[in-house]
């Protein structure tokens with residue numbers, strides 16, 4: 072502030088000493104070793120050597136045009152107490168930019184989390200596809216975005232919903248996007264119904280509630296009238312609708328794709344992602360609590376795991392079918408996206424593995440601006456005539472024009488192909504390239520005819536000359552799409568009894584949130600057609616009579632691959648709470664922490680206060696900040712008489728998680744003798760038993776919900 076600034080009558084001068092400007096920048100801290108920097112792509116597709124760690128790297132704050140600034144805290148006013156002057160170009164530039172910081176959120180899948188990684192092919196697919204990135208030992212950089220479907224960008228993570236699982240492979244032959252979900256079937260068979268299902272499932276247009284969930288009248292109104300949605304709806308009501316973690320979800324390409332090998336032979340395939348950690352879910356009460364206590368649960372879980380070096384991995388697999396003119400396999404129409412092909416009929420053959428090993432550097436630049444499109448195909452992979460896929464081929468390109476502000480979204484760093492681009496596209500909003508030359512057209516002579524067309528031997532994408540059956544134009548689907556129930560019954564009966572109970576509970580919850588009696592009755596009729604037992608359970612919960620089936624649904628063989636419960640999985644990355652207080656033997660707590668750590672799990676010590684326990688063990692959570700939902704298991708090294716610890720124990724028990732104790736901690740488990748409640752002699756034994764029990768995810772024998 073200049074010393075001669077006139078004083079305002081009646082207002083004392085500031086006594087705060089002026090800040091010295093500009094401040095001297097200090098060197099940014101080195102990134103942690105486990106925070107490997109994701110590759111930053113530039114206009115030419117080569118990694119740029121950009122510094123990281125601070126928002127601003129330069130010495131002085133400048134305007135957007137590079138002029139150095141003296142002050143960014145005060146607008147230019149006519150006197151200290153006067154109006155702001157229109158001439159304040161810095162104020163207007165700063166606020167205008169801020170006003171436009173948000174872009175439209177995705178109309179669906181608005182809430183998501185992304186990560187960088189690498190895909191390595193086994194080569195097993197080389198017999199069916201010539202795609203370069205699927206040949207033996209080829210490594211391809213990837214970016215994956217997981218998402219919920221219904222909620223807004225700021226909505227909670229653990230709602231009951233489908234999860235998006237979209238992967239961008241930056242291959243040497245161009246970008247391939249596999250834009251899938253964690254559920255292998257879809258609500259509709261024809262893309263023209265997409266606005267209907269989305270309008271029905273999104274919050275009601277009058278009050279814009281409820282947020283991010285299907286438990287409301289319009290959703291159930293639609294799906295109870297539109298029975299082709301029955302399969303997807305039941306998958307949503309199953310535990311698949313509330314995954315424990317993005318790292319523990321399967322992914323499905325849903326549609327059938329057509330692949331072609333080097334000899335020109337074609338086959339039909341369905342893509343599957345198989346998580347190395349297994350498929351696991353939350354329980355509904357837990358999911359609801361998480362929405363309040365940690366709405367970013369899935370986002371945090373993914374980022375924390377990657378930062379800790381516990382890189383999540385998935386195997387990519389394909390089910391392969393002969394490319395017959397009918398495109399039907401074992402009676403299942405491969406063009407119907409509401410149907411699966413059970414793995415027992417067509418095993419999933421592993422063709423590669425994906426590792427996610429780097430968090431995005433900037434959420435907006437990467438996770439928000441990434442643009443997927445099922446039409447981003449590479450030579451060797453083509454689409455089929457699935458009417459849902461055909462419609463998607465239009466929608467994804469179209470939506471980016473509004474969301475990312477024009478046709479040049481492919482130039483945004485995260486969307487830039489790693490293959491050379493010579494597209495002859497010019498101009499348009501947000502054009503970043505400075506194209507040279509005068510002949511961006513073909514044919515030309517001024518550029519000596521360049522660029523040239525490629526043939527198969529030069530790695531061109533060739534549209535496969537697939538026969539289209541002689542047909543008339545009509546707004547119809549194939550009659551083979553008509554059965555909306557048989558596979559749904561197969562899915563339900565393939566689940567374990569526990570999972571079936573969860574399904575019944577989920578329907579009862581969701582329909583219980585509807586107001587319209589007729590909607591509940593209509594949905595009960597659908598359930599009666601699938602399974603009378605399921606219908607009776609839900610009807611009893613709703614206090615309504617269970618209708619009789621109106622159609623006869625035949626029994627298909629069960630598909631054990633559809634069930635989640637009953638298998639054992641690796642436990643790496645699981646979070647284990649260790650409750651202690653100032654009376655606890657610190658060496659023993661340390662031994663437990665080390666044993667958990669040695670198993671590649673995460674020990675989180677919970678104590679009455681923050682800081683260190685006995686000056687030795689760092690405390691991760693206090694009784695105030697800890698809640699059971701964060702832990703996969705809880706070990707008690709003490710039994711403090713604190714209500715919050717009691718809640719922690721109660722919830723952990725209710726949610727079928729392992730509880731263990733040693734020494735004084737045993738008192739906290741008194742009266743809880745049940746499977747999965749372990750009292751051990753020492754910390755090591757307690758940890759070993761917990762890790763053992765975690766292999767099945769939950770203690771399913773304990774029927775506490």
Ligand code: HDD
Nearest residue numbers: 177179180216235236237251252257262265325466467470
């Ligand atoms: Fe879609 C986004 C998956 C049918 C129209 N979809 C979107 C995303 C995923 C899926 C994972 C988020 C991508 C990201 O993270 O940016 N969608 C699916 C699957 C479907 C499906 C597996 C069926 C098998 N979608 C579908 C249809 C239509 C759309 C039938 C329209 C006719 N989807 C869109 C969209 C979105 C989108 C409006 C919103 C944002 C975006 O595309 O980029 O165009």
